[in-house]
Amino acid sequence: MKKFINKPENIVPELLEGLALSHPDKIRLTGSNLVARAVPKTRGKVGVVTLGGSGHEPGLSGFVGEGMLDVSVAGEIFAAPGAPRCLEAIRLAQYGAGVLFIVLNHAGDVLSANITMELAKREGLNVKMTLTHEDIAGGPNPEDRRGLVGFLPVYKVAGAAAEEGRPLDACFEIAERMGRNMRTLAVAVQTATHPSTGQPIFELGDDEMEIGMGQHGEAGTGAMKLKSADETAEIMLEMLLKDLAAKPGEEMLVIVNGAGATTLMELFIVFRRVNQILKAKGIKLARSKVGEFITTQEQAGFQLMIARMDAELLRLWDAPSNAPYFVVR
Amino acid sequence: MNGGITKDDFARMIGGAAASIRAQHALLSELDCAAGDGDHGGAMLRTVERLEKAFAPGGPEDLKTCLQEAGWSVLGADGGASSSLLGIFFGGMADAPACGAPAGASDLAAIFEAGLAAVRRQTKAQPGDKTMMDALVPAIAALRAAADAGKSVTEALHDAAGAAHSGAEATRNLTARYGRAKFLGEQTRGHLDPGAASTGLMFEGFYRGLGESKGESGNA
Numbered sequence: 001m002k003k004f005i006n007k008p009e010n011i012v013p014e015l016l017e018g019l020a021l022s023h024p025d026k027i028r029l030t031g032s033n034l035v036a037r038a039v040p041k042t043r044g045k046v047g048v049v050t051l052g053g054s055g056h057e058p059g060l061s062g063f064v065g066e067g068m069l070d071v072s073v074a075g076e077i078f079a080a081p082g083a084p085r086c087l088e089a090i091r092l093a094q095y096g097a098g099v100l101f102i103v104l105n106h107a108g109d110v111l112s113a114n115i116t117m118e119l120a121k122r123e124g125l126n127v128k129m130t131l132t133h134e135d136i137a138g139g140p141n142p143e144d145r146r147g148l149v150g151f152l153p154v155y156k157v158a159g160a161a162a163e164e165g166r167p168l169d170a171c172f173e174i175a176e177r178m179g180r181n182m183r184t185l186a187v188a189v190q191t192a193t194h195p196s197t198g199q200p201i202f203e204l205g206d207d208e209m210e211i212g213m214g215q216h217g218e219a220g221t222g223a224m225k226l227k228s229a230d231e232t233a234e235i236m237l238e239m240l241l242k243d244l245a246a247k248p249g250e251e252m253l254v255i256v257n258g259a260g261a262t263t264l265m266e267l268f269i270v271f272r273r274v275n276q277i278l279k280a281k282g283i284k285l286a287r288s289k290v291g292e293f294i295t296t297q298e299q300a301g302f303q304l305m306i307a308r309m310d311a312e313l314l315r316l317w318d319a320p321s322n323a324p325y326f327v328v329r
Numbered sequence: 330m331n332g333g334i335t336k337d338d339f340a341r342m343i344g345g346a347a348a349s350i351r352a353q354h355a356l357l358s359e360l361d362c363a364a365g366d367g368d369h370g371g372a373m374l375r376t377v378e379r380l381e382k383a384f385a386p387g388g389p390e391d392l393k394t395c396l397q398e399a400g401w402s403v404l405g406a407d408g409g410a411s412s413s414l415l416g417i418f419f420g421g422m423a424d425a426p427a428c429g430a431p432a433g434a435s436d437l438a439a440i441f442e443a444g445l446a447a448v449r450r451q452t453k454a455q456p457g458d459k460t461m462m463d464a465l466v467p468a469i470a471a472l473r474a475a476a477d478a479g480k481s482v483t484e485a486l487h488d489a490a491g492a493a494h495s496g497a498e499a500t501r502n503l504t505a506r507y508g509r510a511k512f513l514g515e516q517t518r519g520h521l522d523p524g525a526a527s528t529g530l531m532f533e534g535f536y537r538g539l540g541e542s543k544g545e546s547g548n549a
Contacts, residue, residue: 075409076409111413115413115416
């Protein structure tokens with residue numbers, strides 16, 4: 001393994017320190033290494049909190065900022081943070097209108113979140129939890145679908161609604177509506193190494209790719225021979241459009257998220273083909289983002305996300321944000 | 330061992346579990362590579378370190394408080410699903426009325442059963458799903474059976490360790506239905522589940538930790 005790290009056990013605190021120091025006007029570390037906004041939200045607004053393992057930078061803590069998250073709880077490498085720190089984050093994000101707790105559907109995160117919700121209720125805290133689960137590789141049952149890059153539009157629209165001063169029920173409804181209307185598929189062509197152990201997290205042949213692979217290299221639908229950008233985009237987009245039951249005339253948000261080692265060059269080539277296919281089908285590409293929002297070390301591959309947008313979701317997507325890794329002016 | 334079970338006895342059990350995990354953490358990470366992210370050993374090291382701290386000399390003297398603190402501390406180990414469930418397990422033990430002044434194997438079984446009940450409130454996983462439950466459930470059933478048969482605490486822990494080990498070994502032939510590994514489905518067959526393996530190691534350590542201090546250790 002060739003990585004610029006110091007002691008493996010210090011990776012998480014050191015990366016969080018670096019993240020906060022690189023944007024001191026926007027975010028700070030507080031309490032037990034929680035990433036919070038440097039200038040807290042005004043009272044009377046809903047707080048927005050998330051949790052997740054580290055090693056996926058800039059996800060998830062890079063999206064703390066005005067218009068998005070209030071507090072992010074980062075766990076160890078690829079491992080969910082425990083309930084005590086999540087509870088601390090929820091207490092911190094209480095500005096008098098309750099907290100929206102956004103959780104990506106992964107076993108460890110959900111377990112921590114459920115325990116946190118029980119503890120928060122016992123304290124009488126006003127919290128609503130929304131689960132993102134949009135990875136169609138998990139099968140038809142929503143419980144089996146993992147939360148991938150779809151966290152990004154959910155943070156964005158729910159965060160914008162909270163910033164506008166909408167009540168908790170409305171923020172929750174917006175997050176759920178965004179969640180219901182998005183679908184993601186991932187493809188991997190090369191493994192990541194676990195930065196603490198130095199071991200590869202999955203095996204894939206030199207000439208192979210795997211569609212449906214999760215954020216931590218959890219296997220998907222099986223390895224297949226490596227295909228061109230166009231062929232890969234066609235296979236994945238067809239599956240996504242079918243699952244979403246997308247119709248001509250609908251407005252879509254498209255995100256192409258690089259896994260860490262796939263170049264922007266490749267992501268643009270893929271996006272170009274996605275654009276052509278949508279055009280041919282009469283589906284409107286309303287908004288798009290191409291880049292790295294959640295990565296897995298030097299894993300190569302990408303996630304393709306599509307989401308059906310309505311006028312309100314589009315307005316909230318366009319609202320300002322100063323989060324270090326998602327600035328909207 | 331006949332008399333009551335003290336906080337110090339529990340501390341010895343925890344110490345034994347920590348020694349077992351420390352000896353085998355690399356193997357646990359290796360097992361985790363087959364279906365997870367390959368760091369279960371690291372997560373378990375953080376977990377046992379926190380358990381030991383909660384039972385360290387100078388801490389609270391009563392078992393209930395120690396278990397509560399241990400549970401809370403393990404929840405905060407940030408080790409994903411395994412440390413959340415183990416935190417719930419140890420914290421849940423504190424809910425057992427027998428915690429007040431545990432007298433023998435039957436009370437020890439009741440304490441472990443309270444921990445298991447708390448875990449079951451958080452996960453729907455059952456034995457057969459290829460998770461830690463494959464080791465935990467038979468271990469606690471064996472503890473109860475030994476207690477009912479009038480065995481000593483050390484003998485009961487010996488039986489529990491054996492059942493946990495067999496349960497963990499049996500996961501080799503199972504298909505994962507919970508956690509990250511479920512996405513691998515049939516591909517998980519042939520691999521030992523790391524959570525079941527670490528639970529097996531902990532129970533072996535509970536037995537050795539207490540058995541050795543009482544000079545009763547045999548082959549677990």
